[in-house]
Amino acid sequence: MTSHIEYERRYDVVVIGAGPAGLASATSLAEAGLNVVVLDEQTAPGGQIYRSATRSPISDPKILGTEYYRGAELVAAFEASGAKYVPQAIVWSVSPGWDVGVSVRGHSFLISADAVILATGAQERPFPIPGWTLPGVMTAGAAQILLKTSGVVPDGEIVLAGCGPLLWLLAAQYLRANAKIACVLDTTPRSNWTKAIGYLPGFALSPLAAKGAKLLLEVKSSTRVIANVDSIKAVGESGLNAVEFTRNGTTQKPIGAKTLLLHQGVIPNVNLSMAIGCEHVWDDTQLCFRPVTDEWGETSKRGIFVAGDGAWIGGAVVAEHAARLTALKVADRLGKIAAGELSNRASRDRAAKQRLVRGRAFLDKLYTPAKQFRVPEGETIVCRCEEVTARQLRDVVALGCAGPNQAKAFLRCGMGPCQGRMCGVTVTETIADARKVSVEEVGYYNIRFPIKPISLGEFAAIPTTDEAMKTVVRELPPGVTS
Amino acid sequence: MTRIASCKSRTQVKFQFNGETLTAFNGDSVAAALLASNAGPFRTTPVSHAPRNPYCMMGICFDCLVTIDGVGNRQACLCEVTDGMQVETQLGRRDIAK
Numbered sequence: 001m002t003s004h005i006e007y008e009r010r011y012d013v014v015v016i017g018a019g020p021a022g023l024a025s026a027t028s029l030a031e032a033g034l035n036v037v038v039l040d041e042q043t044a045p046g047g048q049i050y051r052s053a054t055r056s057p058i059s060d061p062k063i064l065g066t067e068y069y070r071g072a073e074l075v076a077a078f079e080a081s082g083a084k085y086v087p088q089a090i091v092w093s094v095s096p097g098w099d100v101g102v103s104v105r106g107h108s109f110l111i112s113a114d115a116v117i118l119a120t121g122a123q124e125r126p127f128p129i130p131g132w133t134l135p136g137v138m139t140a141g142a143a144q145i146l147l148k149t150s151g152v153v154p155d156g157e158i159v160l161a162g163c164g165p166l167l168w169l170l171a172a173q174y175l176r177a178n179a180k181i182a183c184v185l186d187t188t189p190r191s192n193w194t195k196a197i198g199y200l201p202g203f204a205l206s207p208l209a210a211k212g213a214k215l216l217l218e219v220k221s222s223t224r225v226i227a228n229v230d231s232i233k234a235v236g237e238s239g240l241n242a243v244e245f246t247r248n249g250t251t252q253k254p255i256g257a258k259t260l261l262l263h264q265g266v267i268p269n270v271n272l273s274m275a276i277g278c279e280h281v282w283d284d285t286q287l288c289f290r291p292v293t294d295e296w297g298e299t300s301k302r303g304i305f306v307a308g309d310g311a312w313i314g315g316a317v318v319a320e321h322a323a324r325l326t327a328l329k330v331a332d333r334l335g336k337i338a339a340g341e342l343s344n345r346a347s348r349d350r351a352a353k354q355r356l357v358r359g360r361a362f363l364d365k366l367y368t369p370a371k372q373f374r375v376p377e378g379e380t381i382v383c384r385c386e387e388v389t390a391r392q393l394r395d396v397v398a399l400g401c402a403g404p405n406q407a408k409a410f411l412r413c414g415m416g417p418c419q420g421r422m423c424g425v426t427v428t429e430t431i432a433d434a435r436k437v438s439v440e441e442v443g444y445y446n447i448r449f450p451i452k453p454i455s456l457g458e459f460a461a462i463p464t465t466d467e468a469m470k471t472v473v474r475e476l477p478p479g480v481t482s
Numbered sequence: 483m484t485r486i487a488s489c490k491s492r493t494q495v496k497f498q499f500n501g502e503t504l505t506a507f508n509g510d511s512v513a514a515a516l517l518a519s520n521a522g523p524f525r526t527t528p529v530s531h532a533p534r535n536p537y538c539m540m541g542i543c544f545d546c547l548v549t550i551d552g553v554g555n556r557q558a559c560l561c562e563v564t565d566g567m568q569v570e571t572q573l574g575r576r577d578i579a580k
């Protein structure tokens with residue numbers, strides 16, 4: 001049934017995701033002598049930050065910048081390590097034991113392992129503004145993926161809007177690729193500077209500072225940047241025609257554009273860790289839910305680890321160091337590290353990670369997205385799948401709906417194919433705002449398996465044992481064996 | 483959308499979108515191939531029939547759902563385009579027969 005897919009039923013460790021954290025942890029584990037499989041949704045390793053790192057069609061390396069090519073080094077080390085790589089592998093469940101349910105090109109099967117490392121990274125924070133569902137409006141990350149994988153950029157006028165390092169990086173890459181940026185609408189609230197300034201020394205001492213300053217200079221010297229933008233509206237019928245916005249509360253002249261690229265930071269991708277039942281907390285600085293982990297990345301569920309941005313947003317290099325620490329701990333638990341050696345072996349990655357983490361606090365404070373871009377009002381769509389608006393959500397809260405799970409029953413929000421990924425944090429924050437209570441009190445959607453839509457037919461066709469079959473049918477159907 | 487000048491040459495791929503023949507390159511996702519050809523919309527929503535195109539390009543948003551070779555609800559951003567592939571706009575909910 002699954003003969004076209006080469007796989008074993010059991011590995012020491014399953015790693016989910018092949019970005020910097022997935023690649024670095026799998027490489028270390030394989031080098032330690034463990035049998036490791038990496039399940040990756042994409043068609044080639046690299047994750048999003050190093051998407052297409054080994055096969056990007058872009059011939060001028062200056063366009064994407066030197067840091068992007070770190071991805072190719074990680075992939076090369078991974079490929080030499082002996083870890084098994086499965087592309088187009090959609091993980092839909094992880095159940096105690098641990099058994100990982102995965103779908104590969106329409107066929108599902110289960111893989112068991114002693115430890116599972118969730119290296120599923122981050123997703124862009126939702127940016128709910130009027131018109132954000134129009135064709136022509138996409139995330140800055142989406143635009144960067146198009147550039148990396150296919151050398152594709154929007155033609156015509158492009159507006160970039162939001163805040164955060166990725167927005168500036170994309171703007172710089174577009175300028176180098178001669179894409180036509182009409183302007184950058186900077187939504188960084190001016191008041192963030194006073195909150196961030198205390199963290200400037202840590203940032204100045206980190207490698208992030210020089211990099212960031214260079215990037216800002218590159219963009220601001222060659223394109224129009226409009227600061228203090230405090231509302232944005234995407235306007236059009238069947239696609240984007242114009243971007244309307246206000247600056248310091250004053251309406252500005254709309255900008256005609258066919259493409260609007262939005263970004264206001266990234267948040268951990270929590271669907272898998274939530275469905276497993278790992279403990280999560282609301283991070284007041286990064287304004288997101290994240291799994292609770294120890295210093296090695298282990299969650300509240302023994303044997304389930306989260307490495308990289310899925311645990312805490314630190315960026316690609318932090319993810320790499322964190323993932324090596326996770327791999328060390330897993331290798332130690334599985335008897336591959338000599339007694340007493342663990343702490344010693346961890347010191348280098350721990351120190352390197354710490355240096356970068358110190359620089360991050362400044363960025364977190366400076367680029368905290370403004371409330372009006374996180375907590376929408378009126379007819380702005382909150383749940384893109386089921387087209388639920390902020391007004392509808394606030395109306396049901398007024399009727400007594402206390403949290404996201406009741407909101408599902410009232411409105412179906414979070415029940416479309418994305419399973420709450422695009423609205424979860426918005427729904428929670430909006431309900432908290434409407435009820436005037438804390439986000440912790442409101443909580444998050446109950447996320448359940450399967451965390452990706454798979455067909456019943458595919459479920460039914462999962463290869464199983466005779467014993468398992470006999471628990472539900474008296475006799476095996478003719479011709480059916482395990 | 484368009485392709486930047488600084489691109490290595492890749493093998494061409496021909497595929498169909500709603501019956502029209504389009505050209506892409508080996509290694510493109512179906513989503514990138516359609517956007518590069520300015521083809522769309524990818525889907526219309528089941529609720530208001532509004533047109534949608536990809537929003538995230540990384541498997542999160544499900545706004546790039548199309549029908550590929552007769553199978554509905556395929557995430558265009560996660561599938562690579564291949565020669566002769568038949569891609570169609572997904573109108574509303576996935577057809578039970580697809």
